[in-house]
Amino acid sequence: MKTNYFLRSAAALALAALLAACANPALRQAEELSRANQMPQAYAVLGEALKQAPQDHALRAAQLRLQNQLVSRLLIQIEGLRAGGRWEEMGEAMQQLRELDPKHPRLAWFEAELKRGPRQELKLQAARAALREGKLERAEALGREILVESPQHVGARLLLSQAAQARPLEAQSTEMGPAFQKPVTLEFRDAPLRQVFEALARSSNINFVFDKDVRADARVTIFLRNVSLDEAMRVLLSTQALDRKMLNDSSVLIFPNTAGKQREHQELITRTLYLTNADVKQVQAMVRTIAKVRDIHIDERLNLMVVRDTPEVMRLVEKLIASVDLPEPEVMLEVEVLEMSTDRADALGLKWPDTVQYGLTGVTGQVELGRRNEFRASIANPAVVATLRGSAGDVNILANPKIRVRNHEKAKVHIGEKLPVFTTTSSINIGVASSVSYLDVGLKLDVEPTIQLDNDVSIKVGLEVSNLISEVLGPSDSKAYRIGTRVTSTTLRLNDGETQVLAGLINDEDRRTATGIPGLSAMPVVGRLFGVTQDNRTKTEIVLLITPRIVRNLALPDAAYTRLASGTDASPGAFSSLLRPKAQVGVGPAGGAGANAAGFSVTPPPAEGAGAGEAVLRFEVTPQVGPGGTVSVTLKNESGAHLRAELEFDPAKFAPTQGGGQPGRVPVELAPRGDKVVILRALPAANGQALNIAVGSISATGAAGENVSVRLEGTGLLTVDAPR
Numbered sequence: 001m002k003t004n005y006f007l008r009s010a011a012a013l014a015l016a017a018l019l020a021a022c023a024n025p026a027l028r029q030a031e032e033l034s035r036a037n038q039m040p041q042a043y044a045v046l047g048e049a050l051k052q053a054p055q056d057h058a059l060r061a062a063q064l065r066l067q068n069q070l071v072s073r074l075l076i077q078i079e080g081l082r083a084g085g086r087w088e089e090m091g092e093a094m095q096q097l098r099e100l101d102p103k104h105p106r107l108a109w110f111e112a113e114l115k116r117g118p119r120q121e122l123k124l125q126a127a128r129a130a131l132r133e134g135k136l137e138r139a140e141a142l143g144r145e146i147l148v149e150s151p152q153h154v155g156a157r158l159l160l161s162q163a164a165q166a167r168p169l170e171a172q173s174t175e176m177g178p179a180f181q182k183p184v185t186l187e188f189r190d191a192p193l194r195q196v197f198e199a200l201a202r203s204s205n206i207n208f209v210f211d212k213d214v215r216a217d218a219r220v221t222i223f224l225r226n227v228s229l230d231e232a233m234r235v236l237l238s239t240q241a242l243d244r245k246m247l248n249d250s251s252v253l254i255f256p257n258t259a260g261k262q263r264e265h266q267e268l269i270t271r272t273l274y275l276t277n278a279d280v281k282q283v284q285a286m287v288r289t290i291a292k293v294r295d296i297h298i299d300e301r302l303n304l305m306v307v308r309d310t311p312e313v314m315r316l317v318e319k320l321i322a323s324v325d326l327p328e329p330e331v332m333l334e335v336e337v338l339e340m341s342t343d344r345a346d347a348l349g350l351k352w353p354d355t356v357q358y359g360l361t362g363v364t365g366q367v368e369l370g371r372r373n374e375f376r377a378s379i380a381n382p383a384v385v386a387t388l389r390g391s392a393g394d395v396n397i398l399a400n401p402k403i404r405v406r407n408h409e410k411a412k413v414h415i416g417e418k419l420p421v422f423t424t425t426s427s428i429n430i431g432v433a434s435s436v437s438y439l440d441v442g443l444k445l446d447v448e449p450t451i452q453l454d455n456d457v458s459i460k461v462g463l464e465v466s467n468l469i470s471e472v473l474g475p476s477d478s479k480a481y482r483i484g485t486r487v488t489s490t491t492l493r494l495n496d497g498e499t500q501v502l503a504g505l506i507n508d509e510d511r512r513t514a515t516g517i518p519g520l521s522a523m524p525v526v527g528r529l530f531g532v533t534q535d536n537r538t539k540t541e542i543v544l545l546i547t548p549r550i551v552r553n554l555a556l557p558d559a560a561y562t563r564l565a566s567g568t569d570a571s572p573g574a575f576s577s578l579l580r581p582k583a584q585v586g587v588g589p590a591g592g593a594g595a596n597a598a599g600f601s602v603t604p605p606p607a608e609g610a611g612a613g614e615a616v617l618r619f620e621v622t623p624q625v626g627p628g629g630t631v632s633v634t635l636k637n638e639s640g641a642h643l644r645a646e647l648e649f650d651p652a653k654f655a656p657t658q659g660g661g662q663p664g665r666v667p668v669e670l671a672p673r674g675d676k677v678v679i680l681r682a683l684p685a686a687n688g689q690a691l692n693i694a695v696g697s698i699s700a701t702g703a704a705g706e707n708v709s710v711r712l713e714g715t716g717l718l719t720v721d722a723p724r
Contacts, residue, residue, distance in 0.1 A: 024049055024059055030066065039070055043100075071101055078110055087117050113150075119690035119719075120146045124155050126692070126715045131163055133713060139163045144318065151276055151325075179204060179250060180230040186222055193218040193240060197254070204229050209247065211255035211265070268294070270308045273318070278325040280305055286324065291316050329407040329451035329553045336545040337399045337443060337463070399443055404551065407451045416442010419468065419481055441466050441483060449548065455496045457548040462489040463502075465542050486542055494548050502544040615639035615700040617670075619714030627687045627723040630657070633678040633716075637670035641700040641708045644669050647678055648694040653686035653720075688722030 026049035033042035046063040053059060074097045081090040094110050101107075127142035140163050146156035182204055188196055194216070197208045206229070218240060224232050233252075237244055243257040245265050255261045275283060280298045284305060287293055295308040307317055359367060405411045418438035425433050446462035469482040494500055513534045618636040625631055631654065637643045644667070651664040657679045666678055680693070693716035700708040 024053065024056055027058060027062055030062060034066065039066060039073075042066055043070060067100055071097065071104065074100070075106065082110070082113055082117065085117065085121060087114060090114060090117075116149050120150065120153065120156075122690050122692050122717055124159065126717045127156075127159050129715065131159065133711075136163045138715070148271075151274065179206060180233070181228045183226055184224070184229050184232055185226065186224040186232055188223075189221050190219050191221070192216075193220050193236075196220060196222070196236065200229065200232070205250065207247075207251040209251065209253045211253065211261065213256050213261065214242065214254055266310050268308055269311055269314055270306065271314055271318075273305045273307065273321060275303045275305065275321065275325050277327045278321070279303075283321060283324060287317055287320060290320060293317060326554060327552060330551040331405055331407075331449050331451055331457055332549045332551050333403045333405060333411070333447055333449065333459070334547040334549065335399070335401050335403065335413070335445060335447070337445065337465075338543045338545075339465075339540055399445070401445075403447065405447065405449050407449065407554075410446060410448045413445040414440060414442065416440060416444075416466075421481070422479060439481065439483070441468055441481075447546075451550060451553060452493075453554060455550055455553060456493055457496065457550065458491065458493045459546065459548065460489075460491050461502070461544070461546065463487070463542070463544055488544075492546075494546075496548060496550045499545055499547040502546070615641040615643060615708045615710045617643055617645065617695070617698065617710055617712050619695050619712055619716065621693055621714075621716050621718050623717070624719045624721065625682055626721050627682070628684070629682055629720070631680045631682060631693070631718060633680060633693060634675065635668055635670060635678070635695070636675040637673060639700070639708070640672045641702050641710075642670070642672060643710065644697070644699050645695050646697040647680075648696045649680065650686075650691065653683055653689070653691055654680040654693070655683055656680055682720045686720040688720065690717065690719050692716050693718070 026045050030042040030045045033039070033045065043063065043066050046059055046066060050056065050059050050063060074093055078090055078093045078097065081087075081093060090110075091114055094107065094114065097104060097110075098107060123142045123146055127139045127146075130136075130138040130142065140160060143156045143159045143163065146153050147160075150156070184200070184203065186196070186199075193214075194210070197210075200206065201208055220236065220240060222236060222239075224235065227235075233244065236242075237254070237257070241257050242254055243262070243265075245253040245255065245267070247253055253265065255265050280300055280303050284296060284298050287296060287305070287307070291309075291313055293307055293309045293313060297306040298304070299306075305321075307314065309317070399413065399415045401413050403411045403413065417440075419441055421437050421439055423435050423437065425435070442465075444462075444464040444466075446460075448460040450458040452458065464485060464487045466483050466485040469484050472480040472482060488502065490502065492500055515534075616638040618634075618638055620634045622631045622633075633647060635645070647666040647668060649664055656666050666680075668676055668678065670676060695712060695716070698710045698712065700710045702708045
């Protein structure tokens, strides 16, 4: 037998050695390279080995494990490069990911971000320039365009926050151009309404077009001093129940402010808004109540909302959504449940026999009474047994889970087992039927956190610890169980990282049993010589330690999103009719008794740049061109100074139609109040890209030869369409 055992052992060792020798050496080489942090080289080694042995499952499994590790590293690297705006390096990392896993699900999203990123950077630069120049509306519009594509774009969110802080609450959209910001003074008494607009048109070169339903006999009394043309129009229109619509930079349509005319003249836009965190149904109810939108549709599957309304209402809707579309707080709960137990059992004494026999020794069954002279008394052997026994217990940890929970969500932990309980049912037709149910025994922990803004966490805790005591037999041999249970529930509030100890679930049992000669074993002290006394002491205590660690608290939005101007009740999101603090206004009743037209006077603003010591250079480009199209760059000198500048652009993307200057530069010289148009042609390398044309090397000379500071207005951002 021993020989066979040794033979089998030797055969097993030989087989293991043979299998180890048959293992592909590429596995060991790849493992060594991985330990040296040369994972791409290890992956290449496995790939070459698989070409030689495509059916080797060990090689394939090792390659898949290494591929997953490389993909995870690349994903982290690509995310970091995207956040840092390092687009070329991001493209190289994406190529590595494409070679490893051509069908990776995140590749399409990364490719879209790689196309959007440079374009969004140009938009962000233009928006920051507009913010520095005080063009808040332009800056906000560009910022919102970025957020439509990338809702979590940090730069665009910061830009909108800065633009909102730069604008007081009462100020609304400055969609009117610079011509509407010129200061004017109006003094009219019981004058025809159209006469007032005629005076405004003559003084500001603004065109006014009237709807056919504007009353021709409407009269107005108004006194305004040192207000902008935009503010004057708002006051005038609001007091005459009129509204306006911009036709272009210098033309305005005036129409009655009625529901029918609003539907007829107001331009509506449709915006698709994707929500990241908020519930789309709750946001729908809020938008309908606060903004009173006209048309709204939601898709719960994509968590998106489609809204159709005026641009003013749409701006209000976007800000409302930005104030509620925030990630929910989360907390990590570190829980430790301990069972502190002390078990002590002592048994001491002499165990005497509990039966005495009188009869024939070694004979079983019936015996004859005639042999009673042979009867002997006997007891079981050994006659006396000394018992000396003791035992003790120790601490036992029941569970130490870490649970990550969202705010106001319940989390449950159950560690234990399910005991089957059989139930039998008898009936006349079916007979006896049995069913089984399960009873949970062990540790049950329920927690529900509420994360406060001050980084405190309120936690509802429910703890139940149960254990099996014994089995109980029921009818028809069915089984039931006696279960011992200790339950507690409480609510506590802890700081982030604070540990709370909940203790006191104590079970204390003290039992004493004595077995021996009746009467004698119950005597004090000497009773242990006539019996065995057992002392059992069992004490258990459940201790719960809980520590909350906030993973993410509620990131409160900027004040610009929590305190919004919302127009009027009739026109949510409409422009405010409030004036600047220094403006003076007086509006009299139209058509009052004894009121006579007293004439009017309009104070036109001084020419821009006159007496201000600053020249203004206005800069405009064609915003969108087709492949190979031409870009018109318009430069206007709106001052009395002589201007010199250079257009700067990428020579690989644009070429001037007329020669001159260095590559990528076109010199420009503008006489006082003069303008010039430069034509550039888009080259094939510009197709499908968002590009920027800049103005540099700007200088200005006054009439006396002095140097004059120059303020540049406008943006050179444009898009070249991709060929179809």
